[in-house]
Amino acid sequence: MSDTHSLDTLIQALRRLPGVGQRSAQRMAFHLLQHDREGAQQLARALHEAVGQVRHCARCHTFTEAEVCATCSDPRRDASQLAVVETPADQAALERTGAFRGRYFVLMGRLSPLDGIGPRDIGVQRLIERACDGVVREVILATNFTAEGEATAHLIGQALRSRGLAVTRLARGVPAGSELEYVDLGTIAHALVDRR
């Protein structure tokens, strides 16, 4: 229907969001136009603003509006430790623990041959240069414990160890507060091997 061109265009644009199919996109468009036009305007402005302002930190590659992000330019952080994470969300999870005071390198992804994501796309070369700055002593691989995250950690670990850097990996084991009965076998097996 030509009298709903801008509605159809909106539904198609919403479908480009990850995890949003035709029905969700329709529901979102109807909701915004029927109940929250102010929210739609806000979202339009926020998108425009973010695309214009957000770039990658020159040192750790996370999202920032500055040349170098707040974490990388904080002099109180321990420059000898570098944690490698997949996404800003993973970095935020580590930060919430308060247990790590070093710096980060954010891959902004993970190796995923099936999706055509190789070492170049996650900036492995840039990470190597960053880690070999002469100040970093230990690289802590904090990629996810999924098949793709493990493969990413493996590749990065090899590359960094061959350059003489100390490389560690987050410990695998039984999650805090969990009962053994309900923990999967692989996790228990790892916890046994890494017992201390």
Place this chain on the structure above:
Amino acid sequence: MSDTHSLDTLIQALRRLPGVGQRSAQRMAFHLLQHDREGAQQLARALHEAVGQVRHCARCHTFTEAEVCATCSDPRRDASQLAVVETPADQAALERTGAFRGRYFVLMGRLSPLDGIGPRDIGVQRLIERACDGVVREVILATNFTAEGEATAHLIGQALRSRGLAVTRLARGVPAGSELEYVDLGTIAHALVDRR
């Protein structure tokens, strides 16, 4: 972090979409900024455009960019039949059947006391005026067969019948292509009562 203000703002704006929580919003924002900035720009433009262009049809209340929508202004449609649906998506579903050639009234919602949505919010008074134009002979209630849709149909049906209009409801019964063994009891009971 103040160096990610526009990113945080974007995540908050995305959370206003129905069904989108903090994690989804984060994932959407990261995806757009990392992999699809063109898509983000497109979405911003589409939102802006739709909010500016889309309004409600003066006759059936659906979304349109014109004063009166394409369906309402199509002279080939049977003006004596008026189907009442909850949303434009429901109207589209009826249209796809090709079995209805009358006109529509789109409630843009359903009665839902728990959400504070009453007769006024779904334009019952406007529907009554529309249906009493002297041309409409039959009003077909095509709201959903949910508790809320049934309550909506009941209220509207009473209001219209009391004004002397013929009111019908879509038939309930066994869906085409289904095996009785797998159809729920309520549906089979209705199909029995409405047998022909």
